Amino acid sequence: MAQHQVRITSITTLFAGLDRMAAETSGGIVYFEDAAVANDMIARYMDTMRSHLYTAHPDARQSAQLKASIVRETRMLQRGIKMKTIYPDAARTRTAEREWARAASAHGAEVRTMVPNYVRMLVIDERCAIISDRDIGPAQPSSGYIITHPGMVRICTTFYRFLWDRAEPWMGERVRQISDTVTTGRGREILRKMEDGQTIDQMARVMGLSRGTINKEIKALYEATNTSSHFALGAWWGTTEERKLP
Incomplete structure (x- = not known):
């Protein structure tokens, strides 16, 4: 698969x-x-x-x-x-x-x-x-x-x-009001791109950010989710309800 x-x-x-x-x-x-x-x-x-x-x-x-x-x-x-x-x-x-x-x-x-x-x-x-x-x-x-x-x-x-x-x-409703989440919108975008197998360089190009900014966002995700590796972060992302948020 x-x-x-x-x-x-x-x-x-x-x-x-x-x-x-x-x-x-x-x-x-x-x-x-x-x-x-x-x-x-x-x-x-x-x-x-x-x-x-x-x-x-x-x-x-x-x-x-x-x-x-x-x-x-x-x-x-x-x-x-x-x-x-x-x-x-x-x-x-x-x-x-x-x-x-x-x-x-x-x-x-x-x-x-x-x-x-x-x-x-x-x-x-x-x-x-x-x-x-x-x-x-x-x-x-x-x-x-x-x-x-x-x-x-x-x-x-x-x-x-x-x-x-x-x-x-989506049926045309306004953007959802999100509070008390572990991730940010940018963090979730990075997680989805990591899930798709994109490299740091690919994410930086598509999102219009620098490699340093992407790495800082990933480090922030580690801290927010109490993980320390791409594998552990991916495992957390695969089970959280936050993956349903935009």
């Missing part, structure tokens, strides 16, 4: 390592640099959608974009399409995304949040997947892969379900 988890979580690296020239001509995988290309493909598949739509958004979404999408998605949900969406935990503090989550949930969509250690992705009916090829962090040009190869779409779907199982349900 541990080996399977490692393979699944390495899907971002897999796509980043694909040869782009080969991807442009290979069956079922097309590399794009212009978001309009992906949007055209999404529109084509959504017009003929039969069963479900899975999306994941690691970055903040604009209010105008959300207002336009909820109209389209409400019509889709009313047709009986199942929709699942993952947002970052920070979305719980943002008005536009809270309003979107409330409206979408009222029409039957399922929404969850988690620490954004994932890329933007969309899976339609297990027929098409759109995957960003950029890391989490500062904005970069819109680029990624349009995938229609059945086997690769199945892998993307499996990866999405893995994320979904780790995410926390």
Whole structure:
């Protein structure tokens, strides 16, 4: 199971390592640099959608974009399409995304949040997947892969379900008021990344912090949880109710 988890979580690296020239001509995988290309493909598949739509958004979404999408998605949900969406935990503090989550949930969509250690992705009916090829962090040009190869779409779907199982349900409520906890929000983010097997360097890059800050946070976690090793800290994290907090 541990080996399977490692393979699944390495899907971002897999796509980043694909040869782009080969991807442009290979069956079922097309590399794009212009978001309009992906949007055209999404529109084509959504017009003929039969069963479900899975999306994941690691970055903040604009209010105008959300207002336009909820109209389209409400019509889709009313047709009986199942929709699942993952947002970052920070979305719980943002008005536009809270309003979107409330409206979408009222029409039957399922929404969850988690620490954004994932890329933007969309899976339609297990027929098409759109995957960003950029890391989490500062904005970069819109680029990624349009995938229609059945086997690769199945892998993307499996990866999405893995994320979904780790995410926390959300129906648009405000950020939870948390008190008397051992961990901080940043500490929990680090613990989740440690759980995923990320190195200090990887965590520092993704979170925009220095190695020294990450090490200080880990030392603080040792003191707070009365542990003295990564193994003992991981064992504590695996049983605490605080892992359910954002």
